[in-house]
Amino acid sequence: MKVKDPVCMMDVDTETATITSEYEGQTYYFCAPGCKREFDRNPAKYIHGDDTLGSHPAEAGGGGGNP
DSSP states (O other), rough: EEEEEETOOOEEEETOOEEEEETEEEEOOSSSHHHHHHHHHHHHHSSSOOTTTOTTTTTTTTTTSEE
């Protein structure tokens, strides 16, 4: 099943994803370690909405992207 990475909004396949976080009893899937780190710093920002969603941390100097 495809879901959206809550940080950069990229599609992530839940069957093959290896980068995840648990928050409030739900599993969130990420395209890259940088997106997971960003989410883990402030999950509520990504769960409850923010104007900056859809920006990949690698593009903003946040160290995202593929390892």
